[in-house]
Amino acid sequence: MYEILKIRRLAPNVREYAVYAPEVAKHAKAGQFIILRVDENGERVPFTICDYDKNAGTVTVLVQEVGYTTMLMGRLNEGDCLKDFVGPLGKPTDLSGYKNIVLIGGGIGTAVIYPQAKQLKREGKAADVIVGARNKELIMYEAEFKAAARELYLTTDDGSYVRKGFVTDVLKELLDKKHYDCVFAVGPMPMMKAVCNVTKEAGVHTVVSMNSIMVDGTGMCGGCRVSVGGQRKYACVDGPEFDGHLIDWDEAISRLGTYKEHEAECRLRAGKGE
Amino acid sequence: MAVEKKPRNQMPCRDPKERAGDFKEVSLGYDLQTAKAEAMRCLQCKNPLCRSGCPVSVRIPEFLHAVANGEIEKAGEIINTTNSLPAVCGRVCPQEEQCEKMCIRGKMDAPVAIGNVERFVGDYMLKNAAPKKTDKKQSDKRVAVVGSGPSSLTCAASLAAKGAKVTVFEAFHKAGGVLVYGIPEFRLPKSLVESEINKLAAAGVEIVTNTVIGKTLTMEELIADFDAVFIGNGAGLPVFLGIEGEGLNGVVSANEYLTRVNLMKAYEKDSITPVYRGKNVCVIGAGNVAMDAARTALRLNAESVTVVYRRGREEMPARKEEIHHAEEEGVRFELLTAPLKLVGSESRRVTSLVCERMTLGEPDASGRRRPVKVSGSEFEIKTDLVIVALGTSPNPLIKDSFKQLKTTERGAIVVDENMQTSVEKVYAGGDAVTGAATVILAMGAGRKAAAAIAEKLGL
Ligand SMILES: Cc1cc2nc3c(=O)[nH]c(=O)nc-3n(C[C@H](O)[C@H](O)[C@H](O)COP(=O)(O)OP(=O)(O)OC[C@H]3O[C@@H](n4cnc5c(N)ncnc54)[C@H](O)[C@@H]3O)c2cc1C
Ligand SMILES: Cc1cc2nc3c(=O)[nH]c(=O)nc-3n(C[C@H](O)[C@H](O)[C@H](O)COP(=O)(O)OP(=O)(O)OC[C@H]3O[C@@H](n4cnc5c(N)ncnc54)[C@H](O)[C@@H]3O)c2cc1C
Ligand code: FES
Numbered sequence: 075m076y077e078i079l080k081i082r083r084l085a086p087n088v089r090e091y092a093v094y095a096p097e098v099a100k101h102a103k104a105g106q107f108i109i110l111r112v113d114e115n116g117e118r119v120p121f122t123i124c125d126y127d128k129n130a131g132t133v134t135v136l137v138q139e140v141g142y143t144t145m146l147m148g149r150l151n152e153g154d155c156l157k158d159f160v161g162p163l164g165k166p167t168d169l170s171g172y173k174n175i176v177l178i179g180g181g182i183g184t185a186v187i188y189p190q191a192k193q194l195k196r197e198g199k200a201a202d203v204i205v206g207a208r209n210k211e212l213i214m215y216e217a218e219f220k221a222a223a224r225e226l227y228l229t230t231d232d233g234s235y236v237r238k239g240f241v242t243d244v245l246k247e248l249l250d251k252k253h254y255d256c257v258f259a260v261g262p263m264p265m266m267k268a269v270c271n272v273t274k275e276a277g278v279h280t281v282v283s284m285n286s287i288m289v290d291g292t293g294m295c296g297g298c299r300v301s302v303g304g305q306r307k308y309a310c311v312d313g314p315e316f317d318g319h320l321i322d323w324d325e326a327i328s329r330l331g332t333y334k335e336h337e338a339e340c341r342l343r344a345g346k347g348e
Numbered sequence: 349m350a351v352e353k354k355p356r357n358q359m360p361c362r363d364p365k366e367r368a369g370d371f372k373e374v375s376l377g378y379d380l381q382t383a384k385a386e387a388m389r390c391l392q393c394k395n396p397l398c399r400s401g402c403p404v405s406v407r408i409p410e411f412l413h414a415v416a417n418g419e420i421e422k423a424g425e426i427i428n429t430t431n432s433l434p435a436v437c438g439r440v441c442p443q444e445e446q447c448e449k450m451c452i453r454g455k456m457d458a459p460v461a462i463g464n465v466e467r468f469v470g471d472y473m474l475k476n477a478a479p480k481k482t483d484k485k486q487s488d489k490r491v492a493v494v495g496s497g498p499s500s501l502t503c504a505a506s507l508a509a510k511g512a513k514v515t516v517f518e519a520f521h522k523a524g525g526v527l528v529y530g531i532p533e534f535r536l537p538k539s540l541v542e543s544e545i546n547k548l549a550a551a552g553v554e555i556v557t558n559t560v561i562g563k564t565l566t567m568e569e570l571i572a573d574f575d576a577v578f579i580g581n582g583a584g585l586p587v588f589l590g591i592e593g594e595g596l597n598g599v600v601s602a603n604e605y606l607t608r609v610n611l612m613k614a615y616e617k618d619s620i621t622p623v624y625r626g627k628n629v630c631v632i633g634a635g636n637v638a639m640d641a642a643r644t645a646l647r648l649n650a651e652s653v654t655v656v657y658r659r660g661r662e663e664m665p666a667r668k669e670e671i672h673h674a675e676e677e678g679v680r681f682e683l684l685t686a687p688l689k690l691v692g693s694e695s696r697r698v699t700s701l702v703c704e705r706m707t708l709g710e711p712d713a714s715g716r717r718r719p720v721k722v723s724g725s726e727f728e729i730k731t732d733l734v735i736v737a738l739g740t741s742p743n744p745l746i747k748d749s750f751k752q753l754k755t756t757e758r759g760a761i762v763v764d765e766n767m768q769t770s771v772e773k774v775y776a777g778g779d780a781v782t783g784a785a786t787v788i789l790a791m792g793a794g795r796k797a798a799a800a801i802a803e804k805l806g807l
Contacts, residue, residue, distance in 0.1 A: 097564050111521060117612065117620045118521075142620055158521040160558040289612070292519050292560055293743055294584035295604035301595055306588060311745060325595040328696040332597045336622035 075155035096131030104189035105167030111158040136185035142340035172256035175201040180261020191222040200224040210235035270318040282318035356458040364676040383468040387415035401450035424473040438467025484511035497525020499778025500580035502794030529611040562749035583779035584743035593690025598698035602737035626733025633737035634664040658686040767797035
């Protein structure tokens with residue numbers, strides 16, 4: 075059992091959980107993820123490691139409540155335990171070959187770029203950061219990013235905060251003004267696809283983090299496979315990060331919807347508190 | 349010598365129509381009387397060929413003799429000297445290729461149903477036999493066992509019996525390896541695997557789940573913390589088809605399909621883990637895994653299930669009993685048929701599998717006749733779920749994170765005759781070494797490695 079030591083609400087449907095998992099904390103690196111199960115009948119669901127504290131033995135994940143499991147988590151309290159918590163899985167982010175980097179986080183993708191922002195700052199090459207959300211309430215980690223980013227750009231779809239528009243609008247402006255050698259974008263797949271369309275034209279290398287549907291997370295089931303440059307790759311062991319320009323986005327987006335009917339059914343059950 | 353003809357005692361099975369509607373076990377097992385009668389069919393050969401057919405040389409005539417005398421516990425002890433999982437092996441071993449193939453009785457009427465009797469003994473032992481206390485003193489030698497499939501379970505049990513302090517590390521949330529996530533409930537009840545694991549725990553073996561070696565803990569840490577390490581991480585990586593349309597929705601590996609159903613219990617009505625319930629299902633391949641996937645699809649209410657295999661009936665690698673059961677339950681077979689491409693709808697769901705007919709040519713390296721295309725024979729099978737069961741290759745997770753470990757080109761771990769790897773103190777066995785094989789071979793490897801480790805540690 076893995077105790078939840080601390081919970082913090084960051085947005086109306088997003089909470090941050092600090093979970094006691096010392097072995098995971100000890101081995102975690104930015105860009106890796108964990109898979110958890112809430113209880114004995116739970117599904118295995120993946121979340122990015124957003125932060126970790128080797129001394130306290132904790133791992134922090136950011137969870138957006140979108141379906142059965144994440145809504146179930148929304149009802150847990152500090153002191154409650156998760157049945158299973160395994161990781162760190164996947165390969166760590168490797169941006170060592172780049173100097174001028176833009177990090178882009180859309181929605182819950184913020185969870186993935188935050189540890190990167192911190193690490194790049196530590197390495198003395200703080201990145202420009204673009205954070206986009208549907209509205210003001212959904213903007214997360216603003217203060218944290220301010221501290222870690224070279225420059226922070228915020229945008230909201232509805233214009234309720236700072237500026238109205240999409241992350242790609244900001245990105246286009248930045249690419250016109252400044253020179254970058256790498257873009258690291260994480261968010262919903264359609265957003266990552268849109269970013270890749272922009273950067274491909276501009277000829278800037280782009281790394282994305284694939285949130286494919288997973289089961290084991292160890293390369294055993296093949297469920298998380300994505301086509302990268304025409305090759306079959308497994309997001310859980312070869313990724314989750316890949317060269318965004320090589321991804322077959324239409325396939326990846328449609329695969330994410332494989333179980334949508336079942337998910338909708340479970341979501342209803344979660345809504346009823348079953 | 350004239351031997352009186354006595355037909356083989358059939359394994360009682362549930363009615364095909366009824367059983368294809370649920371996940372309960374298909375074969376019901378012998379009762380005491382039938383087990384004794386079948387055991388009495390053994391000719392007690394002086395030079396028992398059956399033993400040489402068994403990868404772990406179970407003392408078959410001896411245990412059959414004990415069963416014939418009604419001494420079931422004694423039979424269990426005899427089996428246990430070389431095989432610690434008889435209830436499992438009795439159910440899943442390809443006996444017709446091993447012990448029963450060599451049985452002399454086969455030349456007269458029919459081979460003794462060794463597997464069925466073994467299963468009877470194994471079940472009896474699980475139910476009735478008190479766990480054996482080892483008289484060995486606990487030593488302070490510590491052994492780490494990676495994975496919890498049959499190779500690891502056997503290795504752990506043997507070492508614990510010799511007094512070692514054993515810790516098993518399993519990546520999944522549940523121990524048992526393929527026995528829990530691969531082989532379905534209707535063929536191998538999970539309660540049985542659980543009993544085996546409880547027995548291990550009772551013998552003092554510590555079982556740590558949710559631990560991926562190479563990630564949660566490194567090989568280097570295990571080597572520093574333990575006196576020896578056994579790697580039994582299995583053959584996890586699914587082989588795909590490499591044909592057009594493989595990325596469509598509704599194309600899954602048998603590993604994914606079976607894991608969702610067996611480990612995550614997706615067959616239960618209220619399961620949170622989803623599984624796609626195909627109406628017209630195609631399964632590609634004809635091994636045990638393919639049969640399990642096909643029969644699982646039937647149980648998830650498919651209207652039709654078709655096994656597509658590029659060779660012929662004789663070449664199908666599955667156990668004969670599984671093929672027979674699958675046919676009885678209504679699985680169709682398209683043999684000498686190779687998949688060409690998958691076609692999908694606008695919403696990217698698979699809608700059909702395009703195949704072509706094959707004929708058998710000259711034998712290839714595996715000794716099986718090589719399938720050759722019949723030109724112009726393309727045809728289409730309508731389908732909404734394609735399950736790929738073409739085998740697996742060793743999981744690269746450990747070797748990638750631990751470069752000193754020597755592996756073959758295909759990624760299998762290289763071991764010497766004592767199951768020791770290229771790294772001091774580190775042993776390996778099971779599918780991780782051989783590639784996808786069998787439960788009994790994995791068990792044999794685990795036992796052999798345990799003996800080598802015990803000797804090395806002076807246990
Ligand atoms: C490597 C990786 C990192 C992720 N990191 C985060 C994170 O830091 N924070 C966060 O909130 N979410 C993250 N996700 C997504 C998260 O796993 C899903 O939102 C979660 O599984 C939804 O489960 P649910 O039961 O609440 O919703 P469901 O109703 O089951 O699903 C909602 C949506 O989530 C996706 N999803 C469902 N099941 C899975 C699954 N087993 N694996 C992956 N995606 C699934 C589907 O696209 C679905 O449409 C990550 C996914 C991956 C693969
Ligand atoms: C569907 C199916 C049906 C089968 N039917 C039969 C049959 O009828 N008869 C027969 O004889 N054989 C059958 N087999 C084959 C047989 O199950 C295997 O040969 C046998 O289980 C191999 O045992 P193993 O100990 O090598 O590994 P496995 O049983 O594969 O177990 C390996 C374990 O290691 C874990 N693991 C992997 N990597 C790590 C890591 N890095 N850290 C920690 N743990 C890790 C895995 O999660 C798994 O639990 C079947 C296989 C399948 C998939
Ligand atoms: S999640 Fe199963 S292979 Fe990646």
